Amino acid sequence: MNEPLLRARGLTRRFGGLVAVDSVTIDVADGEVHGLIGPNGAGKTTLVNMLTGVDRIDDGSVHFAGEETTGLSSHKLASRGIARSFQTSQLFEDEDVLANVMAGRHRHLRYRFPNNVLFTPRTSREEKASLARCAELLETLQLADVAHRHVGELSYGRRRLVEIARALATEPRLLVLDEPAAGLSGADVDLLEAVLRDLSAAAYTILIIEHNIGLVMGICDRVTVLAEGAVLAQGPPAEVRVMPEVITAYLGRSAA
Amino acid sequence: MSTPKTTPATPDTRPDGPPDDDPQPPSFTAERHVAPRWVRWGVPVVLAIVAVILPFVGIDSAQQFLLAYMAIIALLAVSLHFLMGIAGLFSLGQAGFFGVGAYVGVVLMDKLGWDGAIALPLVAVAGALVGLLMALATLRASDLYLALTTLAFGFVGENVVRNIDYLGGAQGIAGFDLHFFGLTLDDPLLIYWIGLGCVILFGVMITSMRRSKLGRALMAGREGPVAARSIGVDTGRYRFLAFGLSGAFAAIAGSLYTAYAYVLDPSVFGLTLTTTVLTIAIVGGLRSLPGVLVAAIVLTWFRSAVDGEAVSEYVLLIYAALVVVTLLFLPQGIGGAMSTLVRRLANRKGRS
Ligand SMILES: Nc1ncnc2c1ncn2[C@@H]1O[C@H](COP(=O)(O)OP(=O)(O)OP(=O)(O)O)[C@@H](O)[C@H]1O
Ligand SMILES: [Mg+2]
Helix, strand or coil: CCCCCEEEEEEEEEECCEEEEEEEEEEECCCCEEEEECCCCCCHHHHHHHHCCCCCCCEEEEEECCEECCCCCHHHHHHHCEEECCCCCCCCCCCEHHHHHHHCCHHHCCCCHHHHHCCCHHHHHHHHHHHHHHHHHHHHCCCHHHCCCEHHHCCHHHHHHHHHHHHHHCCCCEEEEECCCCCCCHHHHHHHHHHHHHHHHCCCEEEEECCCHHHHHHHCCEEEEEECCEEEEEECHHHHCCCHHHHHHHHCHHHC | CCCCCCCCCCHHHCCCCCCCCCCCCCCCCCCCCCCCHHHHHHHHHHHHHHHHHHHHHCCCHHHHHHHHHHHHHHHHHHHHHHHHHHCCCCCCCHHHHHHHHHHHHHHHHHHCCCCHHHHHHHHHHHHHHHHHHHHHHCCCCCCHHHHHHHHHHHHHHHHHHHCCHHHCCCCCEECCCCEECCEECCCHHHHHHHHHHHHHHHHHHHHHHHCCHHHHHHHHHHHCHHHHHHCCCCHHHHHHHHHHHHHHHHHHHHHHHHHHHCEECHHHHCHHHHHHHHHHHHHHCCCCHHHHHHHHHHHHHHHHHCCCCHHHHHHHHHHHHHHHHHHHHCCCHHHHHHHHHHHHHHHHHHHC
């Protein structure tokens, strides 16, 4: 069997007395869309923060693309090809949409200091290529018409799409999305689903936290269910959704 | 919906290195410009040329000194514009760089007798080193702590030089013999041209950076460090760069100031200077290079115009009032007002 792209073993994160993530083991295979679901406060965001270097890892290990990456900082993981969006959007507020997305090209611009301070032909060439790629991404995410609008002026749904565009601009090997559909209108959810399908078809690997079960069932190859920090179930969505313990976790103990 | 042209997930083989194939021309430009290209390029070039030849229109000695002083203050203000406006690092350490530059300049050019052509680049290096030290000392600090720590650098510098007899102690040093490419560096016009050259150089660098990787990385670190790191920007590293570059140019301003003032004492590390450039940067608009330059010229001119008058006692008070008024009515400063004006004019022309 192939080595999974992302392999996490026994990940644990404690906040004081609370064990937010409790020795979680999760594999994300190359090319799969992996759903991470679970009730509020289950530890999904915390787990993803650990996988992307945003939060500390108290225990356990992470391997990405065959190399150990436990405890690497966020920017190092990003340069190795992990990009993400945040549950509460983290955009560069004082900039326009295009500048936000162009920033995502950071790791692909190879020119050095002198080319930065004296805009040379090489700078111009690489910037043009970057711009072309970002234009493409904006078209894909239907953001081209607002390219020069400040992100603060955009609707909530479009802000989420800008964040995804910025993550995609890094050409990630693993795209991590934290509730991208939360708060989106029906049309925007459809657009998001279409985009994710296309990415999946283009062999992108995606780890997605999502509460919208319809979306999860529609696009995920496998899901991991988290409850109270621990893995409750793992497998194809159709199998997982009918497991009694999953139903219990979602409906609450009293309903069981 | 159109199929996204997403390349397969093998990033290291993607066309991301030096692009060999001609990129498709995008449907829009990198920045939204209201003014046509020749205006955006032509105006700064013409203004720079005017600034260079300005002394030849026949100005008296007092005006020459004013020009020199304006260039020095403008250089210092631009260094703050870069650090605070572009990199978003709220620093009160500009006087620290300035003072270090002043003293290192005097040691190299006067005490050791080196020519400014060699000494000034070394002064820049010294300023950059102090900048790196400042970045190191404030690595995890933000906002208030950052401001206070950088402020402390000035105090430390002032106290250090106060206690070193070689550097003139509290009295300082008066009267030097400084040279630049063999020319005596007491001519205000020479000081003006060197200062102006540095302003132009730094201005070109900043303008270029803002359109490229480095400037975008600084922007990202300023607007959202967590998001910046999530796209691969090593925010700590860029902080060092911002402090280093800002320190280098601020130190040169300090050296030029000694040549201009012809005396050097620990007051070059003083708070007055920091307050002055902070006022200029805020009134000019932190993010706007043209705005900061305009504010530097106008405020320096104002300061010299009221010199000797009764109001000169209240200059700092007036500065404080200006900052408050700016923040209330023009949060983007003069620069913001200027770009709004240009946009309005362009719109009007577009309609008629
Ligand atoms: N920085 C923190 N300090 C203390 N407790 C925290 C911290 N971050 C998260 N927690 C706690 O850890 C638990 C898991 O939180 P987390 O945000 O990971 O849940 P989640 O599954 O993402 O929930 P949601 O669906 O609401 O986003 C919660 O009980 C939360 O209160
Ligand atoms: Mg969450």
